[in-house]
Amino acid sequence: MSYRESSPSPCLQEWIAAYWGIDSAVDSMLAAQRILPDGCADLICDFSGTSPRMRWVGTMTRAIVVEAGSRQDLFGIRFVPGGLFPLLGAPLSLLTDDSAEFSALPAQAWRPPLNGWCDDRDFAARCRRADTSLIAALSSLRLDSMTRLLQRLQGRPALPSATALADETGVGLRTLQRRFMEHVGVSPKQHLRWLRFERARQLLLRSDRRSVEIAMAVGYSDQAHFVREFRRFAGVTPRRWR
CATH class of the missing domain: 1.10.10.60 (Homeodomain-like)
Known part of the structure; x- marks a missing residue:
C-alpha cells in the first residue's frame, strides 16, 4: 500500500491540515490498521469502485481499527480543527465518531471538483486541483x-x-x-x-x-x-x- 501526504497552498493552511492519498494494488490479504483520533475532520473520495464516492468523516474521540479492502484508490482532505465548519455550514456534531455521504450533507460554500479528480489519477494533480477549488471558495470567507x-x-x-x-x-x-x-x-x-x-x-x-x-x-x-x-x-x- 502506498500512502502519500502533501501540504496545501500556504494560504489554505489555516483551514487545511493536509491532502493525503492511498493507492494499493489488488491483494487478497486484508491488513488491519489502527486509526487514532487526530482532532480533524476529513473529506474522503473513494475511486476504487465503478463510480466515485465522497463522504465526510467527523472528529474521532477514540481509536478505530480499519480493515483495508483488496483494492484502494483514495484521495482525502484533512481539515484542521474547526477548519471544515465555514465550508460545510452545518454543525460538526452531526459527524462526531461517524461519517456521512457528501450528498446527504453537501458543503454550502464549496463544490469539490470530483470529476476533475476522477480524470487526474496522479496524486500531485489532485492536490493542485483541490488547491484551486478551495482557494476560490475560501476567498470570500474570513477566520472567525x-x-x-x-x-x-x-x-x-x-x-x-x-x-x-x-x-x-x-x-x-x-x-x-x-x-x-x-x-x-x-x-x-x-x-x-x-x-x-x-x-x-x-x-x-x-x-x-x-x-x-x-x-x-x-x-x-x-x-x-x-x-x-x-x-x-x-x-x-x-x-x-x-
Missing part, C-alpha cells in the same frame, strides 16, 4: 474568533481547563461548549483532552523519556491518569503503543 482560538490552543505550552478557557474568552461555559460542538464536533473539555493526549503521543514517538516524565510534562496529574487517558484515545496503553 473560534477558529483563531483553536489555533492559539495548538501552540500553548500549558493547556487550561474548559472553565478557565471560557473565562479567558469572555463567554459563558455553555456558549463555549456550543461553539466547540459546532466548529469541532466535541466539547472544549474533550478537545483539550485530545490535545494533551496528542502531545504525550508525540513525546512517546520522538523521545526515549519515561512514561512518568511524559505524563508530568504534558500536564497529567499522575502516571495512572496518563495511562487511562491514553487507553481511552488509542485503545492501548502507552507502553504497548510505543
Whole structure:
C-alpha cells in the first residue's frame, strides 16, 4: 500500500491540515490498521469502485481499527480543527465518531471538483486541483474568533481547563461548549483532552523519556491518569503503543 501526504497552498493552511492519498494494488490479504483520533475532520473520495464516492468523516474521540479492502484508490482532505465548519455550514456534531455521504450533507460554500479528480489519477494533480477549488471558495470567507482560538490552543505550552478557557474568552461555559460542538464536533473539555493526549503521543514517538516524565510534562496529574487517558484515545496503553 502506498500512502502519500502533501501540504496545501500556504494560504489554505489555516483551514487545511493536509491532502493525503492511498493507492494499493489488488491483494487478497486484508491488513488491519489502527486509526487514532487526530482532532480533524476529513473529506474522503473513494475511486476504487465503478463510480466515485465522497463522504465526510467527523472528529474521532477514540481509536478505530480499519480493515483495508483488496483494492484502494483514495484521495482525502484533512481539515484542521474547526477548519471544515465555514465550508460545510452545518454543525460538526452531526459527524462526531461517524461519517456521512457528501450528498446527504453537501458543503454550502464549496463544490469539490470530483470529476476533475476522477480524470487526474496522479496524486500531485489532485492536490493542485483541490488547491484551486478551495482557494476560490475560501476567498470570500474570513477566520472567525473560534477558529483563531483553536489555533492559539495548538501552540500553548500549558493547556487550561474548559472553565478557565471560557473565562479567558469572555463567554459563558455553555456558549463555549456550543461553539466547540459546532466548529469541532466535541466539547472544549474533550478537545483539550485530545490535545494533551496528542502531545504525550508525540513525546512517546520522538523521545526515549519515561512514561512518568511524559505524563508530568504534558500536564497529567499522575502516571495512572496518563495511562487511562491514553487507553481511552488509542485503545492501548502507552507502553504497548510505543
